[in-house]
Amino acid sequence: MTGAVEPRRRPRFRLEPYVEFARTAMAREATYRFDVFTTIGSFVVRVYLLRMVWTALYAHNAAPHELSRRAIITYSAVALLMGIVMDIDQTRALKDKLHDGSIATDFLKPIIVPFYFFADGTGEVLFHAVLLIPATLIALLIFHIIVPGPGVLAAFALSFLLGYLVGFFLNFILNCSAFWTLEISAVQLIVTWLTDLFGGELIPLILFPAFLQNFIYALPFAAMFSTPLLIYVGVIPPSRYFEVMGLQLVWIVGLAIVSTLMWRAGSRRIVVQGG
Amino acid sequence: MAIIEAADLRKVFRRIVRRPGIGGAVRALFSREYEDKIAVDGVNFTLAEGELVGYLGPNGAGKSTTIKILTGILVPTSGSVRVAGIVPYQRRQENAENIGVVFGQRSQLYWDLPLRESFELLRAIYDVPRNRYLENLAHFSAILDLERFLDTPVRQLSLGERMRGDFAAAMLHDPKIVYLDEPTIGLDVVAKEAIREFITRVNRERGTTVILTTHDLADVERLTPRVILIDEGRVIFDGALQRLRTEYGTHRTLVVTFAEAPTNIDVPGTEIESREGLVVRLRFDRRKLSAEAIIRRVMERYPISDVSIIEPDIDTIVRRIYVEGYQHGAVGAPS
Numbered sequence: 072m073t074g075a076v077e078p079r080r081r082p083r084f085r086l087e088p089y090v091e092f093a094r095t096a097m098a099r100e101a102t103y104r105f106d107v108f109t110t111i112g113s114f115v116v117r118v119y120l121l122r123m124v125w126t127a128l129y130a131h132n133a134a135p136h137e138l139s140r141r142a143i144i145t146y147s148a149v150a151l152l153m154g155i156v157m158d159i160d161q162t163r164a165l166k167d168k169l170h171d172g173s174i175a176t177d178f179l180k181p182i183i184v185p186f187y188f189f190a191d192g193t194g195e196v197l198f199h200a201v202l203l204i205p206a207t208l209i210a211l212l213i214f215h216i217i218v219p220g221p222g223v224l225a226a227f228a229l230s231f232l233l234g235y236l237v238g239f240f241l242n243f244i245l246n247c248s249a250f251w252t253l254e255i256s257a258v259q260l261i262v263t264w265l266t267d268l269f270g271g272e273l274i275p276l277i278l279f280p281a282f283l284q285n286f287i288y289a290l291p292f293a294a295m296f297s298t299p300l301l302i303y304v305g306v307i308p309p310s311r312y313f314e315v316m317g318l319q320l321v322w323i324v325g326l327a328i329v330s331t332l333m334w335r336a337g338s339r340r341i342v343v344q345g346g
Numbered sequence: 347m348a349i350i351e352a353a354d355l356r357k358v359f360r361r362i363v364r365r366p367g368i369g370g371a372v373r374a375l376f377s378r379e380y381e382d383k384i385a386v387d388g389v390n391f392t393l394a395e396g397e398l399v400g401y402l403g404p405n406g407a408g409k410s411t412t413i414k415i416l417t418g419i420l421v422p423t424s425g426s427v428r429v430a431g432i433v434p435y436q437r438r439q440e441n442a443e444n445i446g447v448v449f450g451q452r453s454q455l456y457w458d459l460p461l462r463e464s465f466e467l468l469r470a471i472y473d474v475p476r477n478r479y480l481e482n483l484a485h486f487s488a489i490l491d492l493e494r495f496l497d498t499p500v501r502q503l504s505l506g507e508r509m510r511g512d513f514a515a516a517m518l519h520d521p522k523i524v525y526l527d528e529p530t531i532g533l534d535v536v537a538k539e540a541i542r543e544f545i546t547r548v549n550r551e552r553g554t555t556v557i558l559t560t561h562d563l564a565d566v567e568r569l570t571p572r573v574i575l576i577d578e579g580r581v582i583f584d585g586a587l588q589r590l591r592t593e594y595g596t597h598r599t600l601v602v603t604f605a606e607a608p609t610n611i612d613v614p615g616t617e618i619e620s621r622e623g624l625v626v627r628l629r630f631d632r633r634k635l636s637a638e639a640i641i642r643r644v645m646e647r648y649p650i651s652d653v654s655i656i657e658p659d660i661d662t663i664v665r666r667i668y669v670e671g672y673q674h675g676a677v678g679a680p681s
Contacts, residue, residue, distance in 0.1 A: 091470035099458045176454045178419040180471055181442040342421045342435065
């Protein structure tokens with residue numbers, strides 16, 4: 072390349088565009104009103120079914136000693152509540168835009184492109200988070216879930232937030248792979264299965280055999296669901312909060328580093344190869 | 347003052363060669379072969395502030411690649427480029443604040459939201475002061491007649507309406523330069539005219555520099571006094587449209603309707619372009635022969651019932667250059 076390299080002066084960072092991206096994403100989600108009913112409806116049905124399963128298992132004395140029948144139903148209901156926001160692939164726009172080439176228009180704007188995807192995804196998730204209000208009311212009034220003390224609730228909220236970030240970066244990494252390969256749905260499906268199984272969304276991980284548990288904790292999925300849920304039902308005592316949330320943080324940092332590297336390599340591919 | 351400078355711009359893409367069949371796919375897993383495709387091959391041009399330039403060339407000539415380099419989303423293989431004093435690919439974000447882009451085939455508007463929401467978002471992205479934003483919006487609404495569908499979701503707009511929205515969107519932040527990539531593609535006559543009017547006014551009233559790529563030569567005739575022709579990654583012509591016309595529009599066509607079918611047509615100094623029944627089109631070089639002389643020659647040899655002369659249009663000229671290639675001083679000129 073000829074010509075002297077200029078100093079890279081970064082333009083002044085303004086938060087406003089990203090707040091607007093999030094707001095716009097919420098407005099966009101609001102146009103799909105039907106989603107509201109299906110989300111709430113499927114939540115009720117799934118909690119109901121899981122309650123039947125756990126009740127039947129407990130009636131046959133197959134109960135794990137750490138969790139009472141009510142605690143495990145609470146666990147399942149809260150897991151499904153979390154799923155309302157956690158199961159959203161908030162950065163799938165990246166994959167879609169790489170497929171149809173419209174990612175180029177995002178690079179034409181004076182924005183930090185990955186921040187745009189973060190803001191857009193967060194807006195989408197925040198809109199769905201509103202659904203947590205009626206869903207939580209249903210969980211309280213119909214399924215009588217346990218409500219722990221404010222200290223535990225606060226720890227749960229923080230751990231939930233950390234779990235959300237783990238999920239965000241995991242999704243972002245998967246969507247980034249669309250820079251290199253057009254077909255990523257198979258990989259995504261496998262990751263969804265792994266999350267369902269090893270994340271603790273469906274079955275508390277403490278019910279797994281010991282040898283599997285070591286393996287499970289070497290994967291990031293437990294940091295998404297299991298950690299906040301076990302805090303909520305009290306299996307993880309306050310004395311271990313620092314340790315378990317520290318581990319979540321380690322996952323976030325690690326996945327954020329991988330995300331950054333993948334984004335850099337991927338976007339370089341676009342600016343050099345033209346996508 | 348030059349606002350865009352491109353010197354010896356080259357872009358070579360490296361593509362994986364895919365061999366056909368399963369055997370080829372398996373082989374590709376182990377050893378990959380690459381081939382280089384030269385998209386832009388030493389392009390030079392300079393644009394002064396406030397110019398309106400047509401950037402033309404056949405498909406695959408390197409037009410879009412050049413535009414992508416100028417917008418900063420593609421790094422050139424070699425050569426230098428400056429847009430408003432900035433090397434675009436080194437400072438993409440800063441460059442982005444200076445430019446507006448319209449792609450005829452790709453909307454930048456938010457599909458699910460009313461047009462107005464997309465504008466609001468762009469205001470936030472480019473940090474346009476509220477007053478200026480409202481002023482621009484009112485101004486563009488008036489020229490492009492946006493008022494009727496400002497609150498309609500973009501997905502429900504017709505192509506013409508959407509394009510008008512895209513134009514306003516690209517101009518809301520008062521960019522110094524706008525790149526228009528086939529902006530009139532697929533539009534009806536009315537919409538085309540509205541867009542052309544908008545481009546003219548933006549260029550004249552705001553001094554915005556405009557680069558327009560198009561396949562519709564009516565756009566060029568209407569809008570751009572200067573054209574840059576590119577073919578196989580090289581600039582083959584850069585100059586006034588008028589010069590292109592005089593250098594290349596050397597051949598006129600005489601349309602002769604014969605009174606009776608002639609057995610063989612032979613008029614010195616002409617060649618037969620086409621023949622349909624009694625109507626024959628004869629091409630001749632206007633620098634060698636006057637129309638009057640040709641008509642006389644035809645009338646001396648054959649009984650005819652009608653003649654007319656067709657002047658070369660820009661379409662014919664450009665097609666001829668694409669097919670024959672450009673040589674300075676025009677093809678067929680006495681050397």
